[in-house]
Amino acid sequence: MTKxxxxxxxxxxxxLEDKTGKDLxxxxxxTKASGLEKHGQIxxxxxxxxGMTHGYANLVAHETLxxxxxxxxxxxxxxxxxxxxxADLRPVYDALIAEISKxxxxxxxxxxxxxxxxxxxxxFGLIQPSTKTxxxxxxxxxxxxxxxxLEASGSFNAMVSHRVRLTGADEVDxxxxxxxxxxxxxx
Numbered sequence: 001m002t003k004x005x006x007x008x009x010x011x012x013x014x015x016l017e018d019k020t021g022k023d024l025x026x027x028x029x030x031t032k033a034s035g036l037e038k039h040g041q042i043x044x045x046x047x048x049x050x051g052m053t054h055g056y057a058n059l060v061a062h063e064t065l066x067x068x069x070x071x072x073x074x075x076x077x078x079x080x081x082x083x084x085x086x087a088d089l090r091p092v093y094d095a096l097i098a099e100i101s102k103x104x105x106x107x108x109x110x111x112x113x114x115x116x117x118x119x120x121x122x123x124f125g126l127i128q129p130s131t132k133t134x135x136x137x138x139x140x141x142x143x144x145x146x147x148x149x150l151e152a153s154g155s156f157n158a159m160v161s162h163r164v165r166l167t168g169a170d171e172v173d174x175x176x177x178x179x180x181x182x183x184x185x186x187x
Contacts, residue, residue: 012055012059016060019056020050020056024060027046028063031046032064039062042060042064043058046060078111081116082129086129086132088132089129091168091169092169094169095169097109097127099172099177100118100180103181104184115127115138116128119187120187121187122187123140123159124180124187125137125140126138126157126159126160133167134166135166135167136164136166137164137165137166138153138163139160139162139164139179139183140159140161140183140186141179141182141183146162150163150179162179164176
């Protein structure tokens, strides 16, 4: 009888201590302490520094990530977006969020790894620090003509129809907030 992937993983976990000298909890302590956040990095660590076979290293890496030991929090996602060379852009993000937060109680601000999704019933916009000097605001305004400032999104992001490029918090003005409010109202 063929085992399901879940049954095979459970069998490997049961045999982990016999085969590697540590149980799953012991290996999770090691992977957590390593600070590594990517599957491949964790597999490489376990194979090169601990002599683990690929199958077991793959299993422990998967368990590490699915246990949330290496997953960033919502706050970490935003902090990571506006760190290093992009740290000077944080006031732009903060100014946008301060204004957008006034739209209504059904507003959802959902940080992802590289951008922040703005949702109501569906996504109506996004905020993305695209370069070290520019934040791009994507807006869903289907049917609106592009202007010099309210550009067609083009290859920027297929999830929005338009983009506004910002280099400073002073550019978070009533015109931009009006476009975002219209997209929110239509979502």
